[in-house]
Amino acid sequence: MKPADEQFEYLKKGCVEIIQEDELKAKLARSVKEKKPLKVKVGFDPTAPDIHLGHTVILRKMKHFQDLGHDVVFLIGDFTGLIGDPSGRSATRPTMTREEIAKNAETYKAQIFKILDSKKTIIDFNSRWLGALTSYQFLELSAKYTVARILERDDFTKRLKTGLPISLHEILYPLCQGYDSVALRADVEMGGTDQKFNLLVAREIQREYGQEPQVIITTPLLEGLDGVEKMSKSLGNYVGINEQPKEIFGKIMSISDPLMFKYYELLTDIPIGQIARCKKEAAESKVNPRDLKVNLAKSIVADFWGKAEAEKAAEEFDRVHKNREIPNEDNIIKIVIPTKSAKTKISTQPLKINVSDSIQISDTSEIDIIDILVNNELCPSRGEAKRLIRQGGVHLDGARIDDIALKLELKPGKEYIMKIGKRRFYKLIPKEMK
């Protein structure tokens, strides 16, 4: 094990706040002396098994603890998730079954080990102890804190002021999270800066239960693609780490220039000094910001998919967006269009084929363009399909389609490339049916 002060410096990098620094130093020193690893707790919501770049900031920090030989607990808040997170709006959470939770946990595992060490990570569920509390014990827990102190929370105060509802169970949320730390005997808990309140409550709760309070470490919140809100799945401004390379690449390319530098800081290992230099050169037009963004996108894709995939994604992006060409074969979704030869007599009944092949067969081999769009779920409704065509968003083999009543005559054996919008490509494959 490394000396305590060395560990401290390593861990401090990239954190927003450590409460208290001295306590962490003391804990590290004791850990070295007694050869006993620290227990580091980080909680995750069971309902969002899509890990995105925002999560990776803290996952990287967890990895650092692992590298230093400490025990990292990846805590899935299946109990707290059920009672609802106060930061969520008013939407009632659907009750999750045990199976769903287990399934989400598996999804987590499949993703987090792209960053964390699977051998060293302890995965736990807080329903294990919170679910086991008797109502008597639960009351006991709620007696440890006061309403006024809970309402100090900025989030609650705001809601109170603006007249938004706060449910009782939301008030209990921080207490439950605090009890997690008691149950785990956590030495350290990490979370985003938005978690600071909950993390602090946990310290109090631990004291109440006669434990040494945990050190809390907050990590920066990553802004989402919009550059305004924090990255979250529900806001749709996120990049999932399980997304396809070209998707990750494209999403990164869509961020604004100022945001790009923040991402450089939080999502790459490039030293701060070098980032500052790039920023300066971009401002002086010595470097094309686009190139910097390409490098960032490549670096992020490479983290999850490797260098080769990153290069491929970059080439693909250029092909489609810079040069306006047709994407690589692998990135075109293939749609089989059933047709029939004009001679064959056929009933007007739609044939039962595979779901994706649900085109209705017409009496001639002509097919309405709108049918193709709607029946294959490329558009949610006929109205929208028409709108799309009217606005010039549909191309077939490079030619813009401008007639909403257009009937296509697709010949079996040939293939057609259909483009919807700027970046959706489909290959239509007519197939003769008996």
Add this chain to the structure above:
RNA sequence: GGGCAGGUACCAAAGUGGCCAAAUGGGGCGGGCUGUAAACCCGCUGCGGGAACGCUUCGGAGGUUCGAAUCCUUCCCUGCCCA
């Protein structure tokens, strides 16, 4: 328990008997432009038919009316004040 204010489309928010499929903003989508899926500009944004039109929408259920998001009854939900 009493009083008051509210519940409108994906979200926020106008609309208080016909001109309301419902202003506006955000979001989303399409087009243009661009180093970019950025910024900016333009357009579209309930469903169905090519438009005229029809159908389903304004918390739920009933009712008044030729006609209701708008009026009445009742129920559910939210906030504030009083107890």
